[in-house]
Amino acid sequence: QLQLQESGPGLVKPSETLSLTCTVSGGSISSSSYYWGWIRQPPGKGLEWIGSIYYSGSTYYNPSLKSRVTISVDTSKNQFSLKLSSVTAADTAVYYCARESYDNRVNWFDPWGQGTLVTVSS
Amino acid sequence: SYELTQPLSVSVALGQTARITCGGNNIGSKNVHWYQQKPGQAPVLVIYRDSNRPSGIPERFSGSNSGNTATLTISRAQAGDEADYYCQVWDSSTAVFGGGTKLTVL
Numbered sequence: 001q002l003q004l005q006e007s008g009p010g011l012v013k014p015s016e017t018l019s020l021t022c023t024v025s026g027g028s029i030s031s032s033s034y035y036w037g038w039i040r041q042p043p044g045k046g047l048e049w050i051g052s053i054y055y056s057g058s059t060y061y062n063p064s065l066k067s068r069v070t071i072s073v074d075t076s077k078n079q080f081s082l083k084l085s086s087v088t089a090a091d092t093a094v095y096y097c098a099r100e101s102y103d104n105r106v107n108w109f110d111p112w113g114q115g116t117l118v119t120v121s122s
Numbered sequence: 123s124y125e126l127t128q129p130l131s132v133s134v135a136l137g138q139t140a141r142i143t144c145g146g147n148n149i150g151s152k153n154v155h156w157y158q159q160k161p162g163q164a165p166v167l168v169i170y171r172d173s174n175r176p177s178g179i180p181e182r183f184s185g186s187n188s189g190n191t192a193t194l195t196i197s198r199a200q201a202g203d204e205a206d207y208y209c210q211v212w213d214s215s216t217a218v219f220g221g222g223t224k225l226t227v228l
Contacts, residue, residue, distance in 0.1 A: 037217075046220070046221045047165065048219065049217035060215055062216055063123075096164055101170075106171055108170040108171070109157070109165075109210075109217075110166075110167035110176060111166075114163075114164050
């Protein structure tokens with residue numbers, strides 16, 4: 001059974017870079033059938049897609065965050081990572097990683113990691 | 123940018139049918155996915171590609187999509203179905219989520 005686990009600092013200072021890693025277990029991140037994505041959820045609010053990556057390193061990002069986001073993959077560790085630069089309080093959220101299945105050019109997120117809360121505060 | 127509109131809340135009596143809508147411009151031409159999120163938990167996929175159920179999701183969950191509205195239908199609602207539900211589509215290579223609907227089972 002595939003499992004995803006987010007890890008990283010729970011507190012980041014304003015203007016600094018948020019860095020998170022998602023470790024995949026129970027399956028290979030190098031599978032050609034999937035992308036891997038990051039989604040966030042501010043406290044009490046809805047879901048926002050951040051971006052996704054293929055095992056080859058191909059990425060695509062939410063245009064609203066693109067200038068600050070970098071997603072990378074480490075197939076040797078079965079991990080993918082998120083970096084979000086110049087953070088502000090508005091970036092405080094629970095950050096989820098998820099597998100992105102696709103079929104005939106249609107993608108969906110399943111399963112998701114448990115999520116990790118990142119607070120931006122000095 | 124593309125927008126998805128969901129009602130903030132929907133209530134349903136125990137054992138009855140709940141319908142949660144997701145509105146968007148010509149959403150019927152897109153593939154809609156639905157996620158269930160219980161308090162303090164990660165979202166779970168309950169419907170993909172408009173009307174397909176992942177393994178492990180009860181047959182009570184179904185979906186449809188036409189025109190400007192997609193609908194998630196939950197038959198014989200149970201107390202355990204109380205959760206937030208989010209619809210999601212892709213538009214111009216960007217994943218878009220609806221604002222979410224809180225389902226209350228009375």
